[in-house]
Amino acid sequence: MSKQWRAVFFGAVAFLAVVIIELATPPRADAIPAFSRQYNTSCSTCHIDFPKLNDFGKAFKDAGFKFPTDDESMLKVPPVMLGAPANKELWPHAIWPGTIPGLPPIGLRFNSYFQVVGKSRGNFNPFLPLTPTLTDPSGVPGFVPRTDFEPGFFSIFTAGNFGSDIAFWVDDDISVGGANKNGTLGDGYLRFVNIGRFLRLPKDALTFRIGQFELDLPFTQARAYDISPYDIYTQANFGATNALFPQQNVANAFNFNATPLQTNGVEFSGGHNYGGYHYSVAFVDQNTGNPIDTGTFVPSATGGNNGGLGFFSDSNFKDIYSRFSYRFNLERNPESRHSIQAAGPTGPRDHTYIRLGVYDFYGRSAQRFSAAGGTTLTAHEPFYRLGGDLDFGYHGVFNIFGLFMYGRDHNLLPVNAEGALLPLPLPADATVAGFVHGAAATFSGGFLQADYLVYPWMMLIMRWDSVHSTGDLLNGAGFIGGTAPEFTNYPLPFSSTRNRYTPGVQFLIHANIKASFEYLVRPQQAVIVNATTGLPVQPFRVNAATAGLEFVY
Amino acid sequence: MQRVSLVLAVVVALALVASAGSISGKVSGVSGKSVVYVDTIAGKIFPAPAQHPVMDQKGLLFQPHVLVVQEGTTVDFLNSDNVQHNVFWPSISGDKKAGHNLGTWPKGEKRSWKFDHAGVASLLCNVHPEMSGYIVVSPTPYFAETDASGAYHIKDVPDGSYTVVAWHEGAKNQSKPVTVKGDTTQDFTLTK
Numbered sequence: 190m191s192k193q194w195r196a197v198f199f200g201a202v203a204f205l206a207v208v209i210i211e212l213a214t215p216p217r218a219d220a221i222p223a224f225s226r227q228y229n230t231s232c233s234t235c236h237i238d239f240p241k242l243n244d245f246g247k248a249f250k251d252a253g254f255k256f257p258t259d260d261e262s263m264l265k266v267p268p269v270m271l272g273a274p275a276n277k278e279l280w281p282h283a284i285w286p287g288t289i290p291g292l293p294p295i296g297l298r299f300n301s302y303f304q305v306v307g308k309s310r311g312n313f314n315p316f317l318p319l320t321p322t323l324t325d326p327s328g329v330p331g332f333v334p335r336t337d338f339e340p341g342f343f344s345i346f347t348a349g350n351f352g353s354d355i356a357f358w359v360d361d362d363i364s365v366g367g368a369n370k371n372g373t374l375g376d377g378y379l380r381f382v383n384i385g386r387f388l389r390l391p392k393d394a395l396t397f398r399i400g401q402f403e404l405d406l407p408f409t410q411a412r413a414y415d416i417s418p419y420d421i422y423t424q425a426n427f428g429a430t431n432a433l434f435p436q437q438n439v440a441n442a443f444n445f446n447a448t449p450l451q452t453n454g455v456e457f458s459g460g461h462n463y464g465g466y467h468y469s470v471a472f473v474d475q476n477t478g479n480p481i482d483t484g485t486f487v488p489s490a491t492g493g494n495n496g497g498l499g500f501f502s503d504s505n506f507k508d509i510y511s512r513f514s515y516r517f518n519l520e521r522n523p524e525s526r527h528s529i530q531a532a533g534p535t536g537p538r539d540h541t542y543i544r545l546g547v548y549d550f551y552g553r554s555a556q557r558f559s560a561a562g563g564t565t566l567t568a569h570e571p572f573y574r575l576g577g578d579l580d581f582g583y584h585g586v587f588n589i590f591g592l593f594m595y596g597r598d599h600n601l602l603p604v605n606a607e608g609a610l611l612p613l614p615l616p617a618d619a620t621v622a623g624f625v626h627g628a629a630a631t632f633s634g635g636f637l638q639a640d641y642l643v644y645p646w647m648m649l650i651m652r653w654d655s656v657h658s659t660g661d662l663l664n665g666a667g668f669i670g671g672t673a674p675e676f677t678n679y680p681l682p683f684s685s686t687r688n689r690y691t692p693g694v695q696f697l698i699h700a701n702i703k704a705s706f707e708y709l710v711r712p713q714q715a716v717i718v719n720a721t722t723g724l725p726v727q728p729f730r731v732n733a734a735t736a737g738l739e740f741v742y
Numbered sequence: 743m744q745r746v747s748l749v750l751a752v753v754v755a756l757a758l759v760a761s762a763g764s765i766s767g768k769v770s771g772v773s774g775k776s777v778v779y780v781d782t783i784a785g786k787i788f789p790a791p792a793q794h795p796v797m798d799q800k801g802l803l804f805q806p807h808v809l810v811v812q813e814g815t816t817v818d819f820l821n822s823d824n825v826q827h828n829v830f831w832p833s834i835s836g837d838k839k840a841g842h843n844l845g846t847w848p849k850g851e852k853r854s855w856k857f858d859h860a861g862v863a864s865l866l867c868n869v870h871p872e873m874s875g876y877i878v879v880s881p882t883p884y885f886a887e888t889d890a891s892g893a894y895h896i897k898d899v900p901d902g903s904y905t906v907v908a909w910h911e912g913a914k915n916q917s918k919p920v921t922v923k924g925d926t927t928q929d930f931t932l933t934k
Contacts, residue, residue: 217743226801229802229872230872231870231871231872232803233869233871234802234869234870238933245825245869256825257824257826258824259823259824260824260827262800262801262823263802263823263825265801265802370783528826529825529826530826530845530869532826532845533845533846534843534896535828535830535843535868536827536828536830536843536845536846536867536868537827537828537846537868537869538827538869635896700871703894734912
């Protein structure tokens with residue numbers, strides 16, 4: 190484990206731009222103006238610096254995207270009745286009456302970015318003849334511009350309640366700059382709130398969700414308000430394949446920031462996010478990156494050749510995600526403590542609270558290899574991601590939160606018929622006869638972030654990300670020989686622990702228009718390895734700054 | 743004797759007519775309700791009414807949107823919503839010392855405040871920033887709200903010379919000297 194775990198807290202104003210950063214895929218951030226229209230109320234009824242939710246917003250979400258009590262009297266756009274309430278008495282000889290929102294509850298969002306890259310951006314291509322993988326066949330190196338305007342997402346999202354405690358949410362990125370130009374479906378699910386009432390369980394003890402959704406992570410990535418993602422969430426687990434070191438047959442592409450950010454499956458949950466206990470258990474498709482059959486000859490539920498678009502799980506196994514947390518509201522007055530928001534001397538405000546949680550994700554990755562006789566051998570490699578999280582908030586003005594994650598993948602090494610280890614990556618003519626156990630591939634890390642609301646329209650942010658992965662370090666070391674320094678095939682971390690520090694500031698120009706700024710002090714990287722030790726030398730940082738402007742309506 | 747009685751009756755009747763003057767007219771240039779009131783009368787103090795008018799918070803709205811009261815009136819602020827609300831006003835007609843925050847209270851309960859400072863208090867809620875209401879505090883008991891067409895009628899105004907003020911949300915106030923002699927008419931044209 191890294192020795193560099195320590196809390197970093199800044200209360201001063203972060204300063205703008207001047208440095209560069211490669212822009213990671215910006216997280217989608219979903220504040221839903223449709224609710225604002227339905228209830229004719231400001232965004233700040235539910236949000237602090239959208240899309241960050243205040244306690245009332247959390248209660249609104251927990252209740253199935255409606256006011257926790259007396260919702261009917263708050264709606265300014267009356268719902269359309271799909272059946273008179275008296276039809277309930279006629280059921281099953283009548284359709285159970287529901288409602289749809291009176292107007293389509295649609296929200297739209299657009300953001301754009303500007304980034305500045307520093308001099309070290311060119312360090313990845315300093316020695317053309319020795320790094321052929323970084324150049325095109327003409328020998329001209331790739332070019333990274335110093336400054337760049339970038340489009341972000343144009344997203345549409347819709348959510349609400351169909352009555353009978355049935356909530357819905359669908360969001361889609363209609364266009365995305367960069368690699369995902371065709372856009373992608375985000376969340377799309379139905380949520381049956383408080384189904385425990387049919388089992389005579391306490392209120393809100395059991396809720397069911399089905400569809401495509403982001404896992405109930407301690408801190409959302411899909412709806413995060415930071416420009417850059419949490420590094421630990423982007424961490425996949427690829428074992429060491431460098432021939433100079435003990436190899437690991439682990440190629441697990443799963444991470445909590447996968448694109449799409451969501452998984453397909455079902456989830457059971459209960460409790461509240463604004464106080465007390467909260468739990469969730471989800472069973473979702475496994476997708477660790479193995480090729481998925483498009484189902485050309487096997488029909489499936491959704492369109493395409495021969496009746497099917499194909500399949501979305503690369504394994505028979507269904508992964509399991511579980512989470513439990515408890516939030517302690519710290520007001521002395523019990524009535525205030527148990528309310529959705531605390532009663533302050535100048536009006537309602539968020540609670541002062543502390544929340545502690547644990548989570549675990551368990552899957553079983555499957556890697557398939559050609560075996561003798563034209564058969565296929567499968568290495569089933571169980572893996573898990575587990576950790577704990579902490580969240581402290583003070584009056585909705587100050588918030589410090591973070592999590593720790595430990596990831597471990599079982600490692601089965603392929604052997605030939607003689608029982609000898611086969612080199613990785615496998616040669617094209619290799620035939621796998623079996624597997625032997627190897628050292629597990631592990632990583633760890635987390636983040637710690639502090640937010641301070643200087644004014645209702647201005648928030649300071651400071652974040653520390655840290656990821657420790659020996660496999661990442663070894664894989665970047667390249668294949669070396671001789672005594673002279675060698676150049677890596679691609680930029681590699683200078684150390685097995687990558688630390689990033691990110692100060693930022695966000696301004697609400699209006700309640701629905703936001704300007705964001707981040708400056709990333711990025712981890713050290715290198716392009717040269719020592720031929721004897723195989724370790725990187727001459728580190729540098731590719732620091733960067735990003736400015737974002739977004740609006741929702 | 744009969745003649746004396748008749749004269750006395752006429753005098754009394756004339757006196758009664760003289761004290762029952764009114765001011766009426768129309769406020770134009772703006773749409774929606776306006777408020778017209780007689781400004782401070784030098785040397786005159788009016789006892790505050792005992793009744794407490796109510797300003798409610800219901801459906802994330804201040805109801806009524808505009809409440810006119812006489813200076814010295816105590817207003818009861820009621821919360822009829824199942825969500826927590828807050829009532830505060832940053833100032834009364836720009837006087838920040840007259841601003842006040844009533845805090846938060848649960849559904850069904852009310853808090854009271856005596857408005858002994860003439861002017862206009864813009865009501866806000868700090869958890870629902872779109873909520874807006876007004877309390878117009880008239881220094882005299884002679885005030886009225888216009889109807890939807892902008893017409894107003896202030897009754898029982900003693901004859902005399904006064905300054906009459908017209909107010910409308912978002913518009914500039916207009917003051918005019920008015921001499922009340924029986925039923926008197928005065929129109930206002932407000933601008934934003």
